[in-house]
Amino acid sequence: MLDFSPSPETEALVARTRQFVEEVVIPREAEVASEPHRLESIRGELQQAxxxxxxxAPRVPRDHGGLGLNWRDSALVFETAGRSLLGPQALNCAAPDEGNMHLLHAVGSAAQQARYYAPLARGQVRSAFAMTEPAPGAGSDPSMLSTRAERDGDGWVINGDKWFISGADGAAFAICMARTDDGPTMFLVDADNPGFEITALTPTLDHAFPGGHCEVRFADCKVGADAVLGEIGKGYDYAQLRLGPGRLTHCMRWLGIAGRALDIAMDYVNQRESFKKRLAQHQEMQRLVAESAIEMHASRLMIWQAAWCLDRGEKALHETSMTKVFVAEAVNRVVDRALQMCGARGISEYLPLANFYREIRGFRIYDGATEVHRASIGIRLLREAAKRSDT
Structure with missing residues (x-):
């Protein structure tokens, strides 16, 4: 049975996180907006705070210096941290590092965990996840993977191009997905490897990722046998192990931004007067607030249920996929309504809503576009229905 009541300890942790975000993190947003080149240094200062x-590190186990939260409690903390774009960076629970930490902890060897996971969990380094490729390579369809890894003595040589690799600029290492004779395989590649090259920083609508979104080339990139993450040929399985929870943590964090956007809009319409009364007294404003609150409530319940499934040891691919579709679309609508409610001030830089609007749009595309998830959900349901009709 799903229990909606957080423990007193979790409630206190969420309250402390909310206070930290409001008093320490949000005041630094203006500095990043005016001096984007300082994002890395401000990130370090916020992490120390x-x-x-x-x-x-809410999700990192206690023996690695984190809080050791389960998925259900993480949902509450991640949402609260997500009220600022800098919040997840401060708590070291932002993408792509959070997903990479989850994967390294799950399938990394003891040596790999000491070399890669431990410094990542401590916030000493950043990382990247290199799977997406330019056409005709892998995008929404991972079976189009074109990057190759060939055996070279005891090691491997990787060749291929990747693009939209978030956080690659300044990352200490990347987890690279490459095709081998035995199937897709993941490799740990140090950023100072001579065969690892960032060829371009992709100009994008969003700007909040430290290290941006990069085009990366693996050119005769030589790695040792110890660079293989997990087992050879199980790259797709590991991708799902990472991406399922990764999608859910995106939902948690972005729901926080939606909540803050709605709060900003409600404060504005409660003060602004038009047509001889406050905007909040107009029925249309009340409708916009209600629709946003309803969608956020539904989003939160979907996140909690999917988190509950993960805590039970389930893969929860169906649940996280449905949640990603609903929350990504809902959060975009909530932020859009908030901006509309604030009118000209909403699209100005006097409020953070315009920035939220830019940053949130990509969520409907990365970690599986809405259309791809809908197709996958439909395929699974239709396949199950066909099986039932055959029995």
Missing amino acids: AREAELF
């Missing part, structure tokens, strides 16, 4: 506040 989060350590001192005992809020750092």
